[in-house]
Amino acid sequence: MRVIGTLDDGAAYHVEITGRGDRPVTGSRRVRALVEQCTGQPVLLGPLGPRRTLEPTDSTAVLALLRDRTTVVEVR
Template sequence: MMITGRFEDGSVYQVQVTGDETRPVIGSARAAALVQLHLGESIPLSPTGPLRTVSGRDIQAVRAVLDRYTRVLPLA
């Protein structure tokens, strides 16, 4: 899954969410560090839940981290 987003400072990133435990995202070192920072935490998959523990293998949870801490841009 390819995701394009923007950090709070306006920097744009593009990553591929891999589903690999050791390297959950490829493409942006900053986005990869953000995901690594939140591994093992519980995060809601949507504004109303359900909660899921962030794992590199869980593509939905990795996407939820990016949604929560950055502005994910819609597909063109």
């Protein structure tokens, strides 16, 4: 799944969520660092839940993290 968005400082990113444990996202070092930093923390999958622990292999949780912490412009 490809995601295009911007970080809090306005920097644009384009990543692919791979679902692999060794490299959950490719394309942006900053987004990869964000995912690594937040691994093991709870993330809301939607505005009201459910809540799930972020695992690098869970593409849905990684996308939810990006929607929460960045501005997602497009998902393909």
